[in-house]
Amino acid sequence: MTTQAWLVSTRSDRGGGFRPDPERSSPSLPPQVAAEFAALEPLYPQLAVAGSPDAPGIAVTTYRYSPRVGSWVVVVQGSGGHYGPAGTVQLAALSDGGTLMDCLPGSLPVVRRDGWLLPGPTVRPRTTLKAPGQEVERALAGMLALDPSRRVLLLPGSQGQVDQLLGWLCRILPEGVAQGYTWSTSLAASRIEAGETVISGEWPEALRERHRDIFRGFSARAPHDDGARPDVEPLPTGLAWALGEAAERRYPGRRSRAGSWAEWLEELEGQRPLSLSEALQLLHGPIVGPQARRWADGDLSRRLLSGDVDQLERLLSHPSTVVSRGAVDSLELPGVWGQLVRIERRRARKGQAPMLPPGLLETDALLLLAEDVTTGWDVAGLREARPWLDGLGLTAESAPGLVVLTAAEQAKALQRDTRRIRRLLSNRHAGQLGVEYLAEMVEHDPDLLAPMAVEMARPGSGAEDDLASLLARFPQVVVGSRAAPAFLRDCSRHLTPAMKPEDARGMRWGIAEAMATANAGHRTGRAVVDDATDAAILRFSVGDPRGGDDAEAADRLGRGLVWLVLGVVAIMAVALIVALILTLAL
Numbered sequence: 093m094t095t096q097a098w099l100v101s102t103r104s105d106r107g108g109g110f111r112p113d114p115e116r117s118s119p120s121l122p123p124q125v126a127a128e129f130a131a132l133e134p135l136y137p138q139l140a141v142a143g144s145p146d147a148p149g150i151a152v153t154t155y156r157y158s159p160r161v162g163s164w165v166v167v168v169q170g171s172g173g174h175y176g177p178a179g180t181v182q183l184a185a186l187s188d189g190g191t192l193m194d195c196l197p198g199s200l201p202v203v204r205r206d207g208w209l210l211p212g213p214t215v216r217p218r219t220t221l222k223a224p225g226q227e228v229e230r231a232l233a234g235m236l237a238l239d240p241s242r243r244v245l246l247l248p249g250s251q252g253q254v255d256q257l258l259g260w261l262c263r264i265l266p267e268g269v270a271q272g273y274t275w276s277t278s279l280a281a282s283r284i285e286a287g288e289t290v291i292s293g294e295w296p297e298a299l300r301e302r303h304r305d306i307f308r309g310f311s312a313r314a315p316h317d318d319g320a321r322p323d324v325e326p327l328p329t330g331l332a333w334a335l336g337e338a339a340e341r342r343y344p345g346r347r348s349r350a351g352s353w354a355e356w357l358e359e360l361e362g363q364r365p366l367s368l369s370e371a372l373q374l375l376h377g378p379i380v381g382p383q384a385r386r387w388a389d390g391d392l393s394r395r396l397l398s399g400d401v402d403q404l405e406r407l408l409s410h411p412s413t414v415v416s417r418g419a420v421d422s423l424e425l426p427g428v429w430g431q432l433v434r435i436e437r438r439r440a441r442k443g444q445a446p447m448l449p450p451g452l453l454e455t456d457a458l459l460l461l462a463e464d465v466t467t468g469w470d471v472a473g474l475r476e477a478r479p480w481l482d483g484l485g486l487t488a489e490s491a492p493g494l495v496v497l498t499a500a501e502q503a504k505a506l507q508r509d510t511r512r513i514r515r516l517l518s519n520r521h522a523g524q525l526g527v528e529y530l531a532e533m534v535e536h537d538p539d540l541l542a543p544m545a546v547e548m549a550r551p552g553s554g555a556e557d558d559l560a561s562l563l564a565r566f567p568q569v570v571v572g573s574r575a576a577p578a579f580l581r582d583c584s585r586h587l588t589p590a591m592k593p594e595d596a597r598g599m600r601w602g603i604a605e606a607m608a609t610a611n612a613g614h615r616t617g618r619a620v621v622d623d624a625t626d627a628a629i630l631r632f633s634v635g636d637p638r639g640g641d642d643a644e645a646a647d648r649l650g651r652g653l654v655w656l657v658l659g660v661v662a663i664m665a666v667a668l669i670v671a672l673i674l675t676l677a678l
Contacts, residue, residue, distance in 0.1 A: 094216040096198050097187040098209050101129045103138070104170075105178035110138055116182070118211040128158045128165060129183040135281050139171035139179040141302055149173020150299050153203050154276040155196055163189040166199050166209065169280050171302060174207055184209045191267040193346070196275070200255055221259050224339055228260045232335065233327055235273075235291065236353065243289045244279075244314040251277065254293030261291070264338050268351035280306050284313050330360025365390035368399065379412040393418025394425065401427040405435050408447045420452040437465045440480035441473070450485060458484050462494050471496055471524035493519060499532035503540060506533070510543040510586075517553050527558050531565045541569060542582035549602035551595060556602055563610035570610050577628040580607070584635065604633035 102116035121129065136154065141147045154167040163185050170180035186195060199209055201217040227249065234245045247257050254277055262270060272289060278299060279292040292314070300307045327335065334344050344363055350356035362382050366374070371392040379387055387393070393415055396403045407419035423429050435447050453461070462484060466477060474481075474496045481495050488495045488505065492515065497505065506512050519525075534541045545563065548555040563570045569579050583603055587596050607629045 095213045096194075096216045097213040098184045098199075098211055099125055099187050100182060100184040100209055100211040101126075102180065102182045102208070103133075104180040105176055110140075110178045113180075116208055116210060124161055125185055128161050128185075132156075132165060132167065132183060133181070135283065135285075136167045136169055136181055136183075137280075137282050137306070138181055139169050139175075139280060139299075139303055139306075141172040141177050141179065147172030147302065148298070149175050149207060150296060150302075151175075151203050151207060152276065152278050152280045152299070153200055154274065154279060154281070155192060156274045157192075157271040158185075161185055161189075164192055164195040166195060168203055168209060170207060171299065180208075182209055192262045192265075192270045192275070193267070196262045197259060200258070200277075204255070219259060221256055221263075224260050224335060227253070227257060228264070228338075229327060229332075229335060231257055231261060231291075232264070232331060233325070236325075236327075236331075238289060242315065243284065244310075245291050246314050247291065247293045249293070251293070251296065254278075257293075258291075260338065263343050264334060264345050266345040266348035266350045266356055268349060269345070269353060269356055272352075279310055281310070282306070283309065328357050328361070330357055330362075330364045333364035334360050362386065363389075366392060368392075368395060371396060375406060375410060375415070379410075379415060384412060384414045387412075387414050388418065391418065394422040397422045397425055397428050401425075401431040404428060404431045405447060408432075408435075408449065413449070416449045417452055420448070433461065433464045436461065436480070440465050440477040443476050443479045445483040446480050448484070450483070455485075455490060458486060459491055459494075462486055462491060466494060496525075499529055500536050502529075503533040503536035506540055507537055510540070513540075513544055513547045514550070514553075517547055517555050527561045527565070530558070530562055534562075534566065538566075538569070541566060542579060543586045545603055545606070546583055546586040546599060549599040549606070551598055559602065560606035560609035563606050567610075570607055571625060573625060573628075576607065576611070576625045580628055580632040584632070600633050600635065604629050607632075 099118050099121055100116065101118070101121065102113040103110060104113045104116070105111075106113060139150075139152070150171045150173070152167075152169040152171070154169075155164055156167070157163075158165050166182070166184045168180070168182040168184070170182075172179070184199070186198070190198075197219050198216045201219055202209060202214070205217075227247075231245070231247055238245055247254050249257065258275060258277070262275070274288055274290045274292075276290065276292040278295045279290055280295075280299070280303065284290060290313075292310075295307055295310070326332070337344055344360065345356070348356055348359055350359050363386075366386055371387070371390075374383060374387070393407050396407065397419065404419060408416050410416055423432060432448070439445070439447060448461070462481060465480075466474060469477070474494060478496065481491065486495055488497050488501075502516065506516070530544065534544065541563075545559060547553060548559040548562070569575055580603070587599060591599075608626075611625055611629070
């Protein structure tokens with residue numbers, strides 16, 4: 093419940109002549125209010141009804157803004173009925189000021205109900221307005237048509253209809269614009285001041301009959317039509333929008349500080365939502381400043397996509413973020429996601445950057461898009477799509493099944509953590525990468541061969557059959573009395589104690605078998621070297637899975653055997669020479 097307090101000065105005839113009525117007046121008024129009331133009294137005469145004691149009561153209520161008081165002044169002129177033959181004149185102002193929207197709805201219903209405004213605090217009445225009809229549109233058009241030669245606009249209709257019209261107008265117009273007018277249910281003033289513009293209801297017939305002289309003065313300044321001239325232009329687009337907003341109980345004028353029609357219409361033009369045709373025109377250039385705000389407020393990207401998903405490419409490629417962001421925020425609309433997938437699939441196949449601007453989707457959504465775009469693609473297709481995937485900001489870590497690294501990139505990544513080899517081999521595209529890809533990685537970093545061999549030999553890796561082929565590409569590593577044992581020692585270091593013994597044995601046998609197969613194609617023909625390699629492979633296959641110490645011991649034994657064989661050969665050669673000399677001597 094809202095209360096309001098009125099400062100009131102009332103004059104009436106209660107048996108002693110037409111004079112101040114203390115019972116219906118404030119005991120005291122602020123000086124500026126008293127001065128304003130005194131200045132206005134001559135403008136609003138008493139509406140006496142001579143010789144008509146039974147005439148029904150009629151009230152004329154007028155509102156005008158007072159710069160001196162900084163508030164609206166309400167003038168109530170009562171004629172006949174409970175106002176008495178002499179009539180009544182009240183001047184009132186809200187004690188704490190306020191806008192026309194505060195003043196008019198807070199007083200006019202009270203006057204209609206009680207006939208008076210009483211001083212002091214009262215409960216603000218609750219009012220109900222019907223939906224604004226064409227009469228509100230005609231009134232606004234009529235106000236725009238006023239000029240220095242035509243300063244009075246008549247509002248047609250009954251008393252109740254005029255009250256409704258005034259109620260709508262005070263809600264729609266900004267306070268600064270409303271202050272430029274005098275508002276009245278049926279203006280009964282001794283004169284219209286220079287520069288004063290009046291919005292008034294028509295005089296009731298009974299009031300005309302009682303006060304013909306005042307009516308003639310008013311009628312001379314008022315038009316004889318209903319305020320809607322045949323040549324009145326349609327409402328400006330922004331004002332028509334504001335009227336539509338008012339029908340939804342939203343009033344853009346309430347927030348406006350505009351002090352003139354021109355200023356407010358320009359403001360409304362900047363506030364109103366753009367039409368779709370206007371939006372399409374704006375797309376021909378950058379959208380910045382107020383237009384960007386209008387685009388966002390009007391949710392124009394969404395509105396365009398709701399009607400035509402083919403606009404998506406145009407919206408995503410627009411240089412203004414407000415446009416592309418609006419499009420991305422509308423991806424849940426029917427058909428829009430599928431359209432995005434089709435657009436991006438064409439670009440990904442050509443190795444182009446994505447149409448989707450960076451930073452507008454979360455990683456999960458980007459992954460979903462990438463998966464939808466590349467569904468069913470092989471490694472060759474994913475390699476072609478690499479620039480597109482990079483443009484999305486996806487990496488081998490965030491999208492391991494989609495981003496295919498070059499061998500050099502993969503080698504560099506595995507240098508940091510060889511445990512990634514297992515993830516690489518378990519990748520859904522691992523079978524398509526091929527031995528060539530793995531070999532190229534080893535060429536970039538030879539130290540990867542041993543841990544890669546261990547992981548390829550792991551049961552279930554799916555790469556067991558490719559291990560021999562990979563090793564065969566590096567004879568300098570797997571062949572020779574020094575190279576082969578060194579490589580196998582390196583493999584032993586990657587067979588960690590944490591492995592199950594049966595797994596380690598299986599992996600040793602797998603590596604040994606692959607080494608033997610690779611070695612078969614690279615025999616040196618030197619028995620000592622080839623036998624040493626075979627011995628190293630054999631020792632590795634039955635070695636202790638806990639590390640490389642036994643392998644090193646076995647390697648030392650192998651070298652000892654080689655020297656032993658060489659020693660025996662040397663002794664046999666010496667014996668042969670001695671025997672030959674003795675034979676010749678005999």
